[in-house]
Amino acid sequence: MLYLHKKTLGLLICTGLGLTVYVWKHVGPSGGNSLPSQEEAHLLQWISQYQNTVDESGVRVKEEIAWLALNVCSCIADKESFRLPFSNWIFPRVNAHNLDNAFLESRSDPEKVKVHRAQEYSSFQKRSYTAANGLIVAEANSPLQYPTQGVVVRPLKTIILPGSDHSLNTALGTFDVAAIVEGVSLKGENENHMTLSSPNLSTLNKQLSLVTYTNTVFHPRTAENVEFGTEDHRSFFTIKIQHKRTPKLYNSGHQGEYNISALVTLATKTFLRYDKLRDLINSVRKYYPTVTIVIADDNQHPQPVTGPYIEQYFMPFGKGWFAGRNLAVSQVTTKYVLWVDDDFYFTSNTKLEKMVDILEKTTLDLVGGAVREVTGYTATYRHTISVEDGGEEGDCLHIRTGHHHTIQGFPNCVVADAVINFFMGRTDKVREVGFNPRLARHAHLEFFIDGLGLLHIASCSDVIVNHASKIKLPWAKTDTEKKYDKFRYSFNTEDNELFNEVFYFTDRFKCMTSQ
Numbered sequence: 409m410l411y412l413h414k415k416t417l418g419l420l421i422c423t424g425l426g427l428t429v430y431v432w433k434h435v436g437p438s439g440g441n442s443l444p445s446q447e448e449a450h451l452l453q454w455i456s457q458y459q460n461t462v463d464e465s466g467v468r469v470k471e472e473i474a475w476l477a478l479n480v481c482s483c484i485a486d487k488e489s490f491r492l493p494f495s496n497w498i499f500p501r502v503n504a505h506n507l508d509n510a511f512l513e514s515r516s517d518p519e520k521v522k523v524h525r526a527q528e529y530s531s532f533q534k535r536s537y538t539a540a541n542g543l544i545v546a547e548a549n550s551p552l553q554y555p556t557q558g559v560v561v562r563p564l565k566t567i568i569l570p571g572s573d574h575s576l577n578t579a580l581g582t583f584d585v586a587a588i589v590e591g592v593s594l595k596g597e598n599e600n601h602m603t604l605s606s607p608n609l610s611t612l613n614k615q616l617s618l619v620t621y622t623n624t625v626f627h628p629r630t631a632e633n634v635e636f637g638t639e640d641h642r643s644f645f646t647i648k649i650q651h652k653r654t655p656k657l658y659n660s661g662h663q664g665e666y667n668i669s670a671l672v673t674l675a676t677k678t679f680l681r682y683d684k685l686r687d688l689i690n691s692v693r694k695y696y697p698t699v700t701i702v703i704a705d706d707n708q709h710p711q712p713v714t715g716p717y718i719e720q721y722f723m724p725f726g727k728g729w730f731a732g733r734n735l736a737v738s739q740v741t742t743k744y745v746l747w748v749d750d751d752f753y754f755t756s757n758t759k760l761e762k763m764v765d766i767l768e769k770t771t772l773d774l775v776g777g778a779v780r781e782v783t784g785y786t787a788t789y790r791h792t793i794s795v796e797d798g799g800e801e802g803d804c805l806h807i808r809t810g811h812h813h814t815i816q817g818f819p820n821c822v823v824a825d826a827v828i829n830f831f832m833g834r835t836d837k838v839r840e841v842g843f844n845p846r847l848a849r850h851a852h853l854e855f856f857i858d859g860l861g862l863l864h865i866a867s868c869s870d871v872i873v874n875h876a877s878k879i880k881l882p883w884a885k886t887d888t889e890k891k892y893d894k895f896r897y898s899f900n901t902e903d904n905e906l907f908n909e910v911f912y913f914t915d916r917f918k919c920m921t922s923q
C-alpha cells in the first residue's frame with residue numbers, strides 16, 4: 409500500500425483543443441450491435457496476443473473500439489433492401505469487388521503469382537523501411553512506459569497505443585479503450601478528457617495497455633506530439649497520421665532467369681541523328697530482339713523510325729534534352745528503364761542482366777554502367793554530391809569526382825551519387841525524381857542533384873556500352889553533325905542565366921564547388 413501511495417493512480421487523458429465529439433460507427437464484420445460471446449472471446453484473445461501483456465481475467469471487450477483498432481479489413485457491399493428504377497441513383501449503394509478471385513482465377517498458376525507478388529512487396533518494404541520507422545517503447549524506468557517512435561495511425565482510424573502507461577493530451581484525436589478491465593473506473597471515454605483510476609496498480613496498468621487513439625481531424629501526412637504523464641511526470645511522444653503508401657509492384661513474370669524484355673525498356677531521345685539511332689537499334693536487336701525501345705523525338709523534320717517493339721513519340725521542335733527524357737520515361741511500363749543516348753551502340757559487353765541482377769538483389773534504385781569511347785577510353789563518370797546547410801543565404805552544393813564504397817558481392821560496382829548517362833533505374837523512382845524540362849541542352853548532373861535524398865545509386869564498370877563518335881576532327885563532320893554541335897555545345901548567356909536560376913532559386917543554393 410505504501411507503494412500505491414507513492415504513485416498517482418488517477419491518470420488524466422485529455423485533448424488540448426475543444427474538438428467535436430466523434431460519434432462511433434460500428435464497422436465490425438458482424439454488422440450488428442452485439443457480438444456473439446464466442447467471437448468476443450476470440451477478439452479478446454487476439455488483443456491479448458497483440459498486446460502480449462494482457463491476460464483475459466476481468467476484461468470485457470469493447471467491441472466497437474476493438475474492431476477498429478485491430479486492422480482487420482474486409483470489403484463488404486451494402487445490402488440491397490429494395491429495387492426501384494433509379495434506386496441506385498437516389499440511394500447510392502456501396503459495391504464490393506473481390507480482386508483476388510477475379511485476377512487469380514484466370515491465371516494458370518495462381519500460387520506462383522501470389523508468391524511473386526509477396527516477393528515484390530517484401531523488396532518494396534525493404535527499400536522503403538529505415539530504423540526510424542520502427543516501433544521503440546521506452547521501458548518503465550520511470551513510472552511511465554511509452555513509445556518513443558514508430559506510432560502510426562491512418563487518417564480517421566484507430567490504433568491501440570503500444571506500451572502500457574499513458575496519460576495523454578492530444579489535439580488531433582481522441583482516446584478510448586479496446587476493452588474494459590474490472591475494477592477500473594473510466595470517465596469520459598471517446599471524449600476530449602478521459603480519466604482512468606483504480607486502487608490497484610496492476611489492474612490500472614492492464615487497462616492502460618488497452619488504451620486506443622483515434623484520429624478525428626482529417627489531415628493526412630502530419631503528426632502530433634502527444635503529451636502524457638501522471639501528476640509527477642510529463643513526457644511526449646509522436647504519433648504519425650498518414651495514409652498507407654500504395655506500393656508500385658511490377659508483375660513481370662517470375663522466372664529463374666531474368667527476362668530482359670519483360671523487365672526493361674530502353675528509353676532514348678533523338679535529335680538530328682537518325683543514322684546513329686538506327687545503328688543503336690540494330691545493335692540492341694542483336695542481343696535483345698524483343699526489348700521495347702521508346703524514342704522521344706523533337707526534330708524539326710521528324711522521320712519515322714519503325715519496327716517491332718519500337719515506340720516513337722514526336723515532340724514540338726527543340727523541346728530539348730530533359731523534356732525528352734521525361735516523355736520517354738513516362739511511357740515505360742516495365743519495372744526498369746534503361747537510359748541510352750542515341751549515339752551509343754550495344755556490344756557483347758552490354759550485359760543488361762548484370763544491371764537487373766544488382767537492382768533485384770539490393771535496395772539500390774539506379775545503377776550506371778560505363779561508356780567506351782572510340783579511342784578505347786572507358787568512362788563511368790562517378791561523382792559524389794553533398795549539400796551543406798548555409799543558413800538564410802542558401803546552401804552550398806559540392807560535386808566531386810569519385811564514389812563512396814564498393815558493394816559487397818558486386819566487386820565491379822561502387823556506390824555514388826551521380827553516374828554516366830547510361831543507367832538503369834527503377835521506373836517509378838526515376839519518375840519520382842523527374843527531369844526538369846526547362847533544362848533543354850546542358851543537363852545531366854541536375855537529375856542526380858534532384859535525386860539526392862531520393863535515390864540510392866551504384867555504378868558498375870563491367871556493363872559497357874560503346875559511344876559511336878564524339879571526338880571527331882571538325883573538317884570530317886557532316887553538316888548535320890555540325891548543326892547538332894551548334895545546338896548541343898553552344899553555351900550562351902541565356903543558358904547561363906537559366907543554369908544560375910535553377911541552382912540559385914529552384915534548388916536554393918548560394919554557391920557550388922565542383923571538380
Ligand SMILES: *[C@@H]1O[C@H](CO)[C@@H](O)[C@H](O)[C@H]1NC(C)=O
Nearest residue numbers: 409466607608609610611614
Ligand atoms: C490487484 O489485482 C490483481 C489482479 O488483477 C491481484 O492479483 C492483486 O492481488 C491485486 N492487488 C491488490 C493490492 O489488491
Ligand SMILES: *[C@@H]1O[C@H](CO)[C@@H](O)[C@H](O)[C@H]1NC(C)=O
Nearest residue numbers: 661663667668669670671698
Ligand atoms: C519474356 O517476356 C516477354 C514480354 O513480356 C514475353 O513475350 C516472352 O514470352 C518472355 N519470355 C520467356 C522466355 O518467358
